[in-house]
Amino acid sequence: MEPEQNIEINFKGGFNLKTLHHLIDKLILSLIGRSFIVLTDTEPIIKKELAYLPEEFTAAFAVEENAPSIIIKKENNKFKYYGYHYEPDNIDLRLYFKDEEFAYEVLGAKEGIRQAFSEHKIILEGDLEYAVSLIYIFEVVEAYIMSDNFSEKIIDYKFKRNISRLKLIIRALFLYREKGEF
């Protein structure tokens, strides 16, 4: 009897934690996607990387292979955020993690995306040059959203905020998007 009880306790604990991580991942990924758009106007690194991407470039980010993706598209030299419920025919680049826990490490501010990329935790379908562009943008956005401590210690990122974290989050939450997200 005892081993069975242990299994159940572990299973329940693991399940709850996974569910919590899943919710955090989904929320942060959505916030990052929206912040792409907000920060394009104020952050020179994002402007520069946006210019590097071809027009109509469409990227999908997901926490794991079969999870829903957020869609970002370059239209008229600007980013557009399409949220989770838009599935375009042509996706130029798809980025997802090998496992949702790896996504949680990045989205939960435990590890930088650059480190995760180096550790083979990320799968990329598409042109790697463009993927590097998006990773730079992702990094800047994450640095804005997370604490300065995370930015400096985890992703080794020193930068001057052009917009406060609170302002960014409020603007991101009220961002107009093309399709319903949840």
Add this chain to the structure above:
Amino acid sequence: MYSSDYFEFFSPVKIISGEHSLSTLNYELDRLHVSKPLILTNQSLDEMKILDSLLSHLKKQSINPRQIIKTIPNQATIEIVKKAAQRYEELECDGIIALGGEAIIDTAKGINLIISEQVEDLKDLAGIETAHADMQPFIVIPTTSGTGSEAALTAVISDESSKRDLEFISSKLIPDLAVIDPTMTFSLPPRLTASTGVDALVHAVEAYTGLQTNPLSDAYAFAALKLIGQNLRELVKDVNNKKHRVAMNNAAVMAGISFSNSHAGIIHAVGDACEKIAGVSHGDALSVLLPHGMFYNLKFDYCRNSYQDILLALEGRDKFIETEPEDRALIAVNAVVSILNELRSLTGIPVTLEEIGVKRNQFDDIVDKAMHNSAILNSAGQVNREDIKSILEAAF
């Protein structure tokens, strides 16, 4: 700087190295159930009778001349991969043998992807770990030691229609077998021997200092550096020396395994960018950039620690012990510079970017290209445009 103890290491390739390695080919083809291989090579290797040497070891197989493609160009392209894959299917081949350097090996990797994944367009598989099917048996016989392609999980294939180089990174691309026979690389002249040796040196150095450095790839990189320190200069002085040739071939494959698992870094990223923008040779660009990239990395604690090992590997125990611990990293860079200087006096390998034809007005494009090379993400620190520009200025 954040560091993690997580790593992945994968190296399933069977390596047969040394004299008479090719003699095992019939046995190995049987083991891999290959009776009708498609053989890829180029015109020069045919003219130098290297292809004949391979065929003489395949007497058990009846090779139809159409199974041999001798026209693989110096850069793998989508077009040639597609044509060769059609030939593979038409002849109902059951394995691939790549005889040659990086371009031929990358072409073979592309063919294997198309055939195994059954895709119409290779471009659909660009990226990282996009292949999932069981691959065709794949044998590599390298004729230039240095690239490490025979053990690497990467392939770069040009798409001429979009003028872009597509990168394919997948554990599925690693060959089943690498036969490293010194008779296949004896024909390399001193200049090319030096250049390919430096390529291996860069792989080992960068594997040691990338973000994904790990105990297993460090072991391979250390062993490779030791062999390079002991054999590269000697081999360049006597390119037909079998002992040094085998040692350098082994160094190249170990450096390849090492950097394939822990990635290249800033030196490779800038070198590749110089190659693409200025059209200079890969080996020349790396020879010039190696010391400057190492100097740049000296500002990072963990790189300085790694460089101490590089000193031990290249210069041996006595030099390591007599050097003050705080000086070892810098002395390691000096050890690399001294190897490069000796190779320059022996073969004339270049030491400045200007010398190899890079123009200062190309710097912005080179910086742009290097900043978008995935290797830059694995380099120490947050490499920015100014860092790359300073390396280019120093190397000019």
